[in-house]
Amino acid sequence: SFTTKDVVLKEERPKTLLLQKHSDYLASYGLNKDDYEYCMTEYLRMSGIYWSLTAMELMGQSHRMPKEDIIEFITSCQDSESGGVSASVGHDPHMLYTLSAVQVLAMYNRIDAIDVEGVVRFIKAMQQEDGSFFGDKWGEVDTRFSFCAVMCLSLLQRLDAIDVNKAVDFVLSCMNFDGGFGSKPGSESHAGLIYCCVGTLSICKRMDALHADELAWWLCERQLPSGGLNGRPEKLPDLCYSWFTMYQSTLTIKTYTTQSSLSMLNRIHWVDKKNLEQFILACQDAETGGFSDRPGDITDPFHTLFGLAGLSLLGNPSIKPVNPTYCMPQETIDRLKLEPQILH
Ligand SMILES: COc1ccc(S(=O)(=O)N2Cc3cc(C#N)ccc3N(Cc3cncn3C)C[C@H]2Cc2ccccc2)cc1
Numbered sequence: 001s002f003t004t005k006d007v008v009l010k011e012e013r014p015k016t017l018l019l020q021k022h023s024d025y026l027a028s029y030g031l032n033k034d035d036y037e038y039c040m041t042e043y044l045r046m047s048g049i050y051w052s053l054t055a056m057e058l059m060g061q062s063h064r065m066p067k068e069d070i071i072e073f074i075t076s077c078q079d080s081e082s083g084g085v086s087a088s089v090g091h092d093p094h095m096l097y098t099l100s101a102v103q104v105l106a107m108y109n110r111i112d113a114i115d116v117e118g119v120v121r122f123i124k125a126m127q128q129e130d131g132s133f134f135g136d137k138w139g140e141v142d143t144r145f146s147f148c149a150v151m152c153l154s155l156l157q158r159l160d161a162i163d164v165n166k167a168v169d170f171v172l173s174c175m176n177f178d179g180g181f182g183s184k185p186g187s188e189s190h191a192g193l194i195y196c197c198v199g200t201l202s203i204c205k206r207m208d209a210l211h212a213d214e215l216a217w218w219l220c221e222r223q224l225p226s227g228g229l230n231g232r233p234e235k236l237p238d239l240c241y242s243w244f245t246m247y248q249s250t251l252t253i254k255t256y257t258t259q260s261s262l263s264m265l266n267r268i269h270w271v272d273k274k275n276l277e278q279f280i281l282a283c284q285d286a287e288t289g290g291f292s293d294r295p296g297d298i299t300d301p302f303h304t305l306f307g308l309a310g311l312s313l314l315g316n317p318s319i320k321p322v323n324p325t326y327c328m329p330q331e332t333i334d335r336l337k338l339e340p341q342i343l344h
C-alpha cells in the first residue's frame, strides 16, 4: 500500500515559542571548547557563527555573542594569498565560509575588518567559462556556490566583479521540467538548491526567467499532513526545508498579494501556514533549547536559525523581520540599501 512518510506530532509537544531557552542555548554553544559537538563541527565553525549570530539578532539577543572575539576569529581565517576565508584557522578557504564571514561582518557593520579586495579576487577566480562557480581550489561545481558568489559580492556592493549574465545562464541551465533546480545541469530538483537558484536570480534581478507556476506547484506538494515540508517527494519533513520551500512561497505569495491578484491564489492550494507553524514549534527542545530537523531529534544552530527565520516569515511578532533572500535581519539589508527582486 502507498504510505507517505511523515512524523506524528505528540500532544505534549511545545506549542509556544521558548525564546529564552533558545537564547541561552546559542549563548552557551561553543563556550566549552572541549565539548565533542564543538570539536566535531570545527570544519564548519565560520558558518556556525553565522547561524548563531543571525538567530540571536532575530531574537534581539546578539549582545550575548562575543563580538570582538568573533571579528578577530574572522580576520585570522582570511587567507592572504587567495583572499578567501576558511571555516577555521588553518583550513582551506572556501566559498561557503567566505560568505558566512561577510554575512557576519555585514550584520556587525564591520566589513572594514577584512581585506575586501581579497574576497573579491577569491570569488572572481572561482567563476568558470560557463558562468558556474567552484567552491574552492579543488574544483567542485554546485549552484550553491553561485548563490554564495552573488550574495557575498552584493553584500560588498561588488557584483560588477563577475560576469552576472553568465552566472544567471548557468543557474538557468540547471532548471528542470518540474520548475525546480539541482546542483548541476540535469541534477534532480531539491528544495535546498531551489532556494539557492531562486535566491541567485532574486539578487541578479532575473526572476522573470522562473517558471513560477510549476515551481509554486512543486513547492506546495512538499507539505505533509504533519504540517512539515520535505525537500523531495517521498522524503520525511525537515525544519530547514520549511525555510527553503517557504522562501519561494513568500516570494510568490508576496507577488500575488502585491499585485492584489488574490484570484491567482485560488489557482494554487497554498501551504497551510497554521499547520506549518505548529510543526516548527514542535521542533523545539524544551530542555536543551534550540530547534531540531524533526520533533524529538538533537537540536543544532543550523535548524535553530531556520526555525526562527521560518516563524519570522510566518509573521511571529516576537521575532524581528528576516530578509528571505539573504536569511539575514531585514534591518541589515535596509542599511546596505540592497533590494533583492521578488517574483513578477
Ligand atoms: C549532520 O551533520 C551535518 C551534516 C552536514 C552538514 S553541512 O554540510 O555543513 N550542512 C549544514 C548543516 C549544519 C548543521 C548544523 N549545525 C546540521 C545539518 C546540516 N546539514 C545537514 C542536514 C540538514 N538537515 C538535515 N541534514 C542531514 C545541511 C548541510 C548542507 C547545507 C550547508 C549550508 C546551507 C544549507 C545546507 C553539517 C552537519
Ligand SMILES: [Zn+2]
Pocket: 238, 239, 240, 241, 293, 303
Ligand atoms: Zn534539515
